Structures are given as structure tokens and as C-alpha cells.
Amino acid sequence: MAKIRHRRDARDRGWLRDRGGAADSSEVRSAVLRFLAIGVITLGAVLIPVYAWIHGQAEHRALAEAILRTHQLADFTVGPLLDRDVLAGDASAISRVDAGLRPWMADGSLVRVKIWSGDGKILYSDSADLIGDTYPLPAWSPDLLSGGREHAWLGQPNGLDTVNEAAAGELVEINVRATDAAGWPVIFEAYFDDEAVQDAQSRLMLDVLPVLVVSLVVLQLAQLIPAIGLARRIQAGQTSRRRLVQHAIVASDFERRRIARELHDEVIQDLAGLSYALEAEERHGANERRALTGQARGILLRNLRTLRAITTELYPPDLERLGLNEALRRLLDHVADTGIVVHSELSPDVPSDKDRIAVLYRVAREALANVVKHSRASVVDLVITGDAVTTSLSIRDNGRGFDPAAAAPGGHLGLRIMRDTVQMTEGSLSITSAVGEGTTVLVRIRRA
Known part of the structure; x- marks a missing residue:
């Protein structure tokens, strides 16, 4: 007799209540929630780059408007007043330029004005303390003085010449080429409040975002209705499949019991009677036939034992009466009778639902039968x-x-069929194997 060991591992756990039919509606609800979550993520994925694009476009437009305004200011307001007296620092001449700028600066949108010579000297500024100071010019200055592109920038002023502007926060800095009264090129620098940029961004946001958001939401809602219908059809198909599998299992068990009854009541009884007749013939028959009769009786008895074992397999035990652990012990005893060493850990804390107990027993029976018939194993756990x-x-x-x-x-x-049986109880069955490395059958089912 092969060695068999049972190690009991009792665990006190709480069980989840099986929701039965409610699980089907839960699947649809979960699918809809997943669809809505994906829709929200998609909406965010679209709106974030759109927001960035709007932000950039609004800034670009605001800077273009500021450049145009600066050109008008330099060409028509300040440029004609830049005569020799202003360049010489005459106070009355500078006051005339201040008077010309005053209407532009009255609303606070124009924060600072500076006029630079090509050598970095501030020829004029509305902040009089800067006039006459010299600072290094940026690298783009020569190109601008020679007729190149304007320079526009939005940010916090941080240069040596912008100490007075730094307290104003972010400003729009515009540098354009201008000419003094004598026609010499100068750099006209103007600082504008960034409110114009923010207003442009707000206007563009109000023009674009509501239409875009409404369009995307309508699109998601239009897709939601068919998505719900599809989820319901899939759920109905899964429900139908589970019912078919359940009916197939019930029919299989019924047929197993019918065959087992017929074998027991007909074939086994007849063969048992024949074995008694052969035993009598062996005892009282002619001496020359006793050996042959005994041999035939031995073959008949072995076949009877095989048929009784088949009948036992066909007619499963009463699981509700025995319990899962005891039924599994009987299966393991049959495996141990074949010479295979059996190790087991059985927990008394097993599912109480009879359908789940039956599923676990069927999988165990099928897997252990395969071990005995096909695996050539010496140990099973x-x-x-x-x-x-x-x-x-x-x-x-x-x-x-x-x-x-x-x-x-x-x-x-049989194990492939059992996979569908396990899935019917919201479980899973996996078979892991490799040539020469044995096989592991693992089934997980939800608690009832």
C-alpha cells in the first residue's frame, strides 16, 4: 500500500455572498462604467493638448497685436519727436516726448518705453533716471537694427535695465526698429501689461472650448447607447452559455447514474452469478477442467472488480452527506491503491454551496484520473x-x-470541459505543464 498523508489546515475566513442573477447586471454596469471612464480619459487626452494649443495661439495673437501697436507708437508718435535735442538730453524736448506718450500710458496697458542706440545707450525712457545709461545689447540687436524681424517676449523682466519693471510681474516685451528725426536706426522697446494676452486667451477659450467639449460629450453619449446594448448582448450570451454548461453537467450526471445503475443491476449481477457457477464447477467438476475453470473465474473476478470501480466513478458519492473533504479522501485512497504516493492538505473551511462543492469534486476526480491513467507519476499533491x-x-x-x-x-x-464548468461559478481553471516536469491543475472559484 502506498503511503498517504492528510494534513488538515483549518482556516476561519468570511465568505462573500453570491449575488446570483445580480452578477449579470453587475457585469453590464461594470462595462458601462469602464466605457464612461475611458470616455472621460479620452476627453481629457483631447482637451489638454487643445488647451495648450489655444494658450499658444492666444499668446501668438496677442504678441502680434502688441508688435503692431508698438510700430504705430514708434513710427507715428515717438519717432518724429526724436530730434537732436532729445538725443542731447534737453529737458524740454524730453517733456514733449513724455506728453506724446501720456495718452498711451494713461490706461496702464503700456508700462515702459525705452529707445536704444546701436551702441547700447538709452536715448530716451519714460523713466528719466535711465536716460544716458549704457547696457550690453542682446545678440539679436544687430539683426533688428539692420531691418530684421521684431523681437517679442512674454515673461518676467530680469535684465540690468529692467529693475523698475520687475515689480510689475509678467510683461510683454516688444522690440522694433525705428528711426529718429534724422533717419538713424534705433531700437524702440515697449513693455505692455500681460492682461492683453490673458484676455486673448480667454476669448479664444470661450470661442473654442465649449463647442469642442459639447461635441465630445455628445459623441460619447451617442456611443454609450450602442455600448450598453452590446454589453447586454454579450452578457446574455454568457448567461446562455453558463446555462447550457450547467444543463450539460446535469445531463452528464444523470447519464452517469443511469449507466451505473444498469451496470450494477444487470451486468455486474449476471457476472457475479456466473462467478458463483464457475466456483461450483471448479469444486465439483471434472479434474481435467478445474484448472481452466479456475483461470476463467479469476479473469471474471478481476473484471468484476474493474466494473465495480467504474460504477463507483460513474456514480459520485453524496457530497452533501459526505462533505468535500471526505469525498476527496476517498478519491485519494483510490489513487494510493495504484501505488502513487499521495500528499494532501484539506481544509474544513470549504465552500458550503453544493454547486461549487460539486465543481471542485469533478475537477479533482478528472485530474486524479488523468494522473493515474496518463501521467506515470510517483507522487501527487x-x-x-x-x-x-x-x-x-x-x-x-x-x-x-x-x-x-x-x-x-x-x-x-475532460479538463477542457471542466474549464467551462468552473467558469460557470465565476471561477477559473488553469493547467500548467511541460514535458518531463509534471502537471499542475489549479482551480479558483468565488465563495458563495
Whole structure:
């Protein structure tokens, strides 16, 4: 007799209540929520770059307007007043320029004005303390003085000549080419409040974003209705499939019981009667036929034992009466009778739902039958574990294994059928194997 060991591992866990039919509606609800979540993420993924684009476009437009305004100021207001007296620092001449700028600066949008010579000297500024100071010019200054492109920038002033402007926060800095009264090129620098940029951004946002958001929301809602319908159809298909599998299992059990009854009541009884007749013939028959009669009786008795074992497999035990652990112990006893060493960890804290108990028993029976018939294993381990959510059954052998990617060997068809049975109880069944490394069957089902 092979060695068999049962190690009991009791666990006190709480069980989840099986929602039954409510699980189907929960699947639809989950699918709809996932669709809505994806829609929100998509909406955000679209709006973020659109917002960045609007922000950039508004800034570009505001800077273009500021450049145009600066040109008007330099060409028509200040430029004609830049005569020799202003360049010489005459106070009355500078006052005339101040008077010309005063209407532009009255509303606060124009913060500062500076006029630079080509050598970095401030020829004029509305801040009189800067007039006559010299600072290094930026690298783009020569190109601007020779008729190049204007320079526009939005940010916090941080140059040596911008100490007075730094307290104003972010400003729009515009540099354009101008000419003094004598026609000499100078750099006209103007600082504007950034409110114009913010206003342009706000206007563009109000023009574009509401239409875009409404369009995307309508699109998502238009897709939601068919998505719900599709989820319901998929759920209905899954429900129908589970019912078909359940009916197939019930029909299979019924047919197993019918065949077992017919074998027991007809064939086994007739063969048992024949064995008695052969025994009588062996005892009282002619001496020359006793050896042959005994041999025939031995073959008949072996076949009777085989048929009784088949009948036992066909007619499963009363699981509600025995309990899952006891039923599994009987299965393991039959495996141990074949010479395979059996190790087990059985927990008394197993599912109470009869359907789930039946599923675990069927998988164990099928897997252990495959171990005996096909695996050529010397050791098999059966372990039941559980937590508050799931119950797991693991059956692992050290047999020859097989390649899961190749066609499944004979006997594994039953496990493929059992996969559907397990899924019917919101569970999963996996078969892990490799040639020469044994096979592991793992089933997980939700607690009832």
C-alpha cells in the first residue's frame, strides 16, 4: 500500500455572498462604467493638448497685436519727436516726448518705453533716471537694427535695465526698429501689461472650448447607447452559455447514474452469478477442467472488480452527506491503491454551496484520473486553500507532463470541459505543464 498523508489546515475566513442573477447586471454596469471612464480619459487626452494649443495661439495673437501697436507708437508718435535735442538730453524736448506718450500710458496697458542706440545707450525712457545709461545689447540687436524681424517676449523682466519693471510681474516685451528725426536706426522697446494676452486667451477659450467639449460629450453619449446594448448582448450570451454548461453537467450526471445503475443491476449481477457457477464447477467438476475453470473465474473476478470501480466513478458519492473533504479522501485512497504516493492538505473551511462543492469534486476526480491513467507519476499533491474571496484547489504531480501548445493527450478533454464548468461559478481553471516536469491543475472559484 502506498503511503498517504492528510494534513488538515483549518482556516476561519468570511465568505462573500453570491449575488446570483445580480452578477449579470453587475457585469453590464461594470462595462458601462469602464466605457464612461475611458470616455472621460479620452476627453481629457483631447482637451489638454487643445488647451495648450489655444494658450499658444492666444499668446501668438496677442504678441502680434502688441508688435503692431508698438510700430504705430514708434513710427507715428515717438519717432518724429526724436530730434537732436532729445538725443542731447534737453529737458524740454524730453517733456514733449513724455506728453506724446501720456495718452498711451494713461490706461496702464503700456508700462515702459525705452529707445536704444546701436551702441547700447538709452536715448530716451519714460523713466528719466535711465536716460544716458549704457547696457550690453542682446545678440539679436544687430539683426533688428539692420531691418530684421521684431523681437517679442512674454515673461518676467530680469535684465540690468529692467529693475523698475520687475515689480510689475509678467510683461510683454516688444522690440522694433525705428528711426529718429534724422533717419538713424534705433531700437524702440515697449513693455505692455500681460492682461492683453490673458484676455486673448480667454476669448479664444470661450470661442473654442465649449463647442469642442459639447461635441465630445455628445459623441460619447451617442456611443454609450450602442455600448450598453452590446454589453447586454454579450452578457446574455454568457448567461446562455453558463446555462447550457450547467444543463450539460446535469445531463452528464444523470447519464452517469443511469449507466451505473444498469451496470450494477444487470451486468455486474449476471457476472457475479456466473462467478458463483464457475466456483461450483471448479469444486465439483471434472479434474481435467478445474484448472481452466479456475483461470476463467479469476479473469471474471478481476473484471468484476474493474466494473465495480467504474460504477463507483460513474456514480459520485453524496457530497452533501459526505462533505468535500471526505469525498476527496476517498478519491485519494483510490489513487494510493495504484501505488502513487499521495500528499494532501484539506481544509474544513470549504465552500458550503453544493454547486461549487460539486465543481471542485469533478475537477479533482478528472485530474486524479488523468494522473493515474496518463501521467506515470510517483507522487501527487492535492491542496485546498481559501480566503474571504476565493477557494483554490491545486493538484500537482511529478509525472511525464505534456506540451500545452501541442494537442492535448487523451484524458485532458475532460479538463477542457471542466474549464467551462468552473467558469460557470465565476471561477477559473488553469493547467500548467511541460514535458518531463509534471502537471499542475489549479482551480479558483468565488465563495458563495
